[in-house]
Amino acid sequence: MAAKMLDVSDAPWVRADSLVVAHRLRLWYSVKRGLFSKPIYVKAVDGVSLSVARGETLAVVGESGSGKTTLGRTLIRLLRPTGGDLIFDGRDVASSDESELRKWFRRRVSIVFQDPYSSLHPYHSIGFILEEPLIIHGVPKGERMERVYKALEEVKLTPPEDFVNKYPHMLSGGQRQRVAIARATILNPDFIVADEPVSMLDVSVRVEILTLLKEVQKRYNAAFLYITHDISTAKYFSDNIAIMYAGKLVEYGPFRSVVKEPAHPYTQALIEAIPDPDPKNRLRPRKVAPGEPPNLANPPSGCRFHPRCPFAMDKCRREEPPMVEVRPGVYTACWLYK
Amino acid sequence: MVLLDVRNLRLYYQTTKGILKALDGVSFELEEGETLAVVGETGSGKSTLAKAITRVWERNVSLVDGEIYFEGEEVLHMPEDRFRREIRWRKIAMVPQASMNALNPVITIGEQMIEPLVLSGVPKGEALRLAQDSLESVGLPRDVVARYPHQLSGGMKQRVVIAMAIMTRPKLLILDEPTSALDVMTQANIMNLLKELKARLKLTYIFITHDLALASELADSVAVMYAGKLAEIGSSEDMYGAPAHPYTQGLMASMPTLRTDKQLAYIPGEVPSLIDPPRGCRFHPRCPYFAKDKALKGLCDDMEPPAFELKPWTGRRHLAACWLYK
Numbered sequence: 001m002a003a004k005m006l007d008v009s010d011a012p013w014v015r016a017d018s019l020v021v022a023h024r025l026r027l028w029y030s031v032k033r034g035l036f037s038k039p040i041y042v043k044a045v046d047g048v049s050l051s052v053a054r055g056e057t058l059a060v061v062g063e064s065g066s067g068k069t070t071l072g073r074t075l076i077r078l079l080r081p082t083g084g085d086l087i088f089d090g091r092d093v094a095s096s097d098e099s100e101l102r103k104w105f106r107r108r109v110s111i112v113f114q115d116p117y118s119s120l121h122p123y124h125s126i127g128f129i130l131e132e133p134l135i136i137h138g139v140p141k142g143e144r145m146e147r148v149y150k151a152l153e154e155v156k157l158t159p160p161e162d163f164v165n166k167y168p169h170m171l172s173g174g175q176r177q178r179v180a181i182a183r184a185t186i187l188n189p190d191f192i193v194a195d196e197p198v199s200m201l202d203v204s205v206r207v208e209i210l211t212l213l214k215e216v217q218k219r220y221n222a223a224f225l226y227i228t229h230d231i232s233t234a235k236y237f238s239d240n241i242a243i244m245y246a247g248k249l250v251e252y253g254p255f256r257s258v259v260k261e262p263a264h265p266y267t268q269a270l271i272e273a274i275p276d277p278d279p280k281n282r283l284r285p286r287k288v289a290p291g292e293p294p295n296l297a298n299p300p301s302g303c304r305f306h307p308r309c310p311f312a313m314d315k316c317r318r319e320e321p322p323m324v325e326v327r328p329g330v331y332t333a334c335w336l337y338k
Numbered sequence: 339m340v341l342l343d344v345r346n347l348r349l350y351y352q353t354t355k356g357i358l359k360a361l362d363g364v365s366f367e368l369e370e371g372e373t374l375a376v377v378g379e380t381g382s383g384k385s386t387l388a389k390a391i392t393r394v395w396e397r398n399v400s401l402v403d404g405e406i407y408f409e410g411e412e413v414l415h416m417p418e419d420r421f422r423r424e425i426r427w428r429k430i431a432m433v434p435q436a437s438m439n440a441l442n443p444v445i446t447i448g449e450q451m452i453e454p455l456v457l458s459g460v461p462k463g464e465a466l467r468l469a470q471d472s473l474e475s476v477g478l479p480r481d482v483v484a485r486y487p488h489q490l491s492g493g494m495k496q497r498v499v500i501a502m503a504i505m506t507r508p509k510l511l512i513l514d515e516p517t518s519a520l521d522v523m524t525q526a527n528i529m530n531l532l533k534e535l536k537a538r539l540k541l542t543y544i545f546i547t548h549d550l551a552l553a554s555e556l557a558d559s560v561a562v563m564y565a566g567k568l569a570e571i572g573s574s575e576d577m578y579g580a581p582a583h584p585y586t587q588g589l590m591a592s593m594p595t596l597r598t599d600k601q602l603a604y605i606p607g608e609v610p611s612l613i614d615p616p617r618g619c620r621f622h623p624r625c626p627y628f629a630k631d632k633a634l635k636g637l638c639d640d641m642e643p644p645a646f647e648l649k650p651w652t653g654r655r656h657l658a659a660c661w662l663y664k
Contacts, residue, residue, distance in 0.1 A: 063521045064492070172608055173380070202379050202548045207592045207604040229521035232596040259596065273526035274596050275551040279574030282373070282556050285533055288526040292491050 006085055011049035011323070013252045013331045018051035019089055019223045020075060020191055025049070026083035027067075027074050031297070042297045044070040046247040047084065054190065057217060057224040059234035059255065061270065062244035065293045068227045071244065072193040075225065076109040077101055089190070107137045110184040114196040116176035120168040126152075126179055127164030133187055151182040154219070155212060174205035178212065185216055191223045192216075198233055210236050231259060232274050243267045246294050246304040249323070253330030263332040265289075265309050303335065311336060340407075341542050342368040342391070342510060347404035347414075349390045356613045357400060360386040362566040364404075365645075369654075370509070373536065373543040375557035375574075377550055377589070381609045383566040384546045385435060388512045390414075391544070392432050393421055408510070427454065431508035435515045435546075438495035441487040447473075448483025451502050472501040475538075476531060493524035497531065504539065512544045517552065529555045551593050554578060559654055562586045565610050565620040568645070569660070573653030582648050582658040584625050619643050619661065627662060637661050 006023050008014040014021060024047045030039040044067040052058045062068045073079050075086070077093055086094040093105055113119035120129055130148045139147065152160035155178040168176055177197060184192055194213060198206040214237040217224045228234050234241065234255070241258050243251040243266065251264040262268045269289040275281060289308040294300055300307055306316040313335060321333045349361040360383050368374050378384045389395045391406060393414070406414040413425055434440075442450055451472070452465035460468070470480040476497040487495060496516060503511055513532070517525040533556065535541060545556050553560055560577040562570045562585065570583040581587045588605035607624040610616050622628045622638040638661055646663040648656040 207602045232594040273522045277551045277554050279578050281554045285530045286526045
């Protein structure tokens with residue numbers, strides 16, 4: 001199949017030659033209220049454009065309900081997009097069916113889930129959990145155990161022979177997450193989605209896992225999508241950052257530039273919300289946006305952030321802001337910059 | 339005035355594998371109006387400490403020992419009946435870990451809030467009014483009493499359980515990981531609420547968390563726990579400015595920060611088993627000082643360190659249980 005190049009001129013932050021390209025991607029869940037009533041749509045991902053190149057880490061940041069997990073799952077086609085384009089390595093995967101995807105796509109993408117207590121099968125040994133993807137993708141029997149051992153060593157579960165016969169309940173949270181990472185990398189994927197891989201872990205264990213993810217990313221030169229609600233954990237290995245709010249992209253740019261000088265009021269509030277270890281913190285309240293993210297079945301008109309925004313103007317309530325470039329490489333959807 | 343004085347508190351559980359020493363000799367004082375953050379990894383005994391102070395430990399407990407003085411009166415060994423009527427919830431309230439998920443899904447918020455009051459003889463109308471006042475003071479509308487838990491978001495449910503805890507105007511409020519399941523923005527809103535409630539209602543907090551950065555949002559003092567013991571305790575200024583115990587130093591170095599650039603480090607190894615903890619200092623198998631300095635061999639791995647006072651301290655005595663400060 002000839003490589004397909006999308007016209008992405010309406011989204012200049014997207015590089016069309018990247019490994020993963022999403023253009024105006026849309027995933028609406030349909031919810032039936034009753035047998036004969038019309039379905040209502042929950043717009044979890046609503047026209048998001050972004051790209052992830054080989055060797056690049058893109059951090060996707062947002063609150064619960066912002067659509068970040070749905071976006072991650074759509075990009076590896078665990079969900080079928082309801083609109084827009086999705087290109088992987090020059091091929092259109094937006095509407096391919098499962099049998100087609102299984103031929104080439106599935107082994108090249110993988111995911112690390114948030115909760116290591118429920119993402120590992122409790123009745124399967126660690127050895128089998130890691131061997132299963134190799135069996136499915138036809139790796140010869142003689143090679144499998146060697147690769148399982150190597151994968152365990154790479155995630156520093158050593159010596160590997162101590163772990164292959166253990167079951168998930170015998171491991172700590174950090175160790176389980178290492179197994180999940182080993183499982184995600186055992187087929188040498190080109191694109192890895194890490195969905196809040198450290199949010200269920202103790203702070204003291206997070207750094208170990210983040211360090212490990214960084215090593216994995218370097219070793220495989222994979223494209224990496226790191227989904228989180230906590231920007232401070234993304235800092236250590238992200239190149240670019242995409243901020244999501246209520247199913248929409250609200251800011252995109254190089255990580256350091258965005259964090260240093262956040263343009264969108266939502267990004268500013270997200271960064272303000274992160275505590276720093278400073279005893280003076282207790283003397284002042286934080287200036288964060290009050291309230292909760294909106295219901296995605298019936299989002300607010302205009303800019304979806306306007307009910308919580310300290311700078312909301314009349315225009316924000318009426319019209320949806322387009323993405324504009326505020327600094328080289330930094331794009332944001334906010335009427336303040338128009 | 340000292341509100342809470344915990345002396346040599348021990349709490350052991352009987353398990354099939356042996357005696358689990360969840361708390362093993364914890365002592366500290368808490369002034370009225372002070373906020374103490376208790377920080378530690380999973381399995382350090384911080385939640386057990388909360389359960390011991392409110393006397394709601396599990397049934398397989400095999401030993402409860404030590405003394406807890408609340409407003410000058412010993413409460414750990416007073417008759418359960420009296421503790422239940424006079425102390426628990428009336429003077430010492432708790433927001434247990436993940437309690438927002440323990441709200442009864444088929445009963446309205448109002449009904450579950452007033453249940454303990456009605457049982458203790460408050461008329462229903464009066465109790466309902468108290469519940470509404472309490473909801474208002476945590477920033478929720480009064481009509482939340484008529485709603486069911488599934489109609490509320492995570493942040494709102496967390497506000498409801500805080501409202502339940504402060505309804506009887508307790509003096510001491512124990513918060514066990516009150517924001518651990520919430521995302522950063524909701525977490526910051528809840529922390530703002532806790533700051534505001536503390537100032538308005540003159541509350542004393544024990545704030546339990548595994549996150550030192552979050553602890554700094556509220557804490558006047560910080561206690562770091564490791565394997566059932568206090569490793570270090572001191573004022574926030576001392577603890578964040580000059581952490582003394584190698585474990586505290588390790589925790590500080592492993593915190594991701596957004597605004598400052600630093601190289602992250604982590605403490606290798608895992609929290610030890612509380613059934614058969616290491617001899618001597620419980621941290622010595624993971625301690626970088628012990629690994630480096632040969633002079634500590636035979637000391638740290640043999641004798642348990644007492645709490646040494648570090649000078650100069652500010653605010654409250656700065657104590658570290660580490661042989662480095664002999």
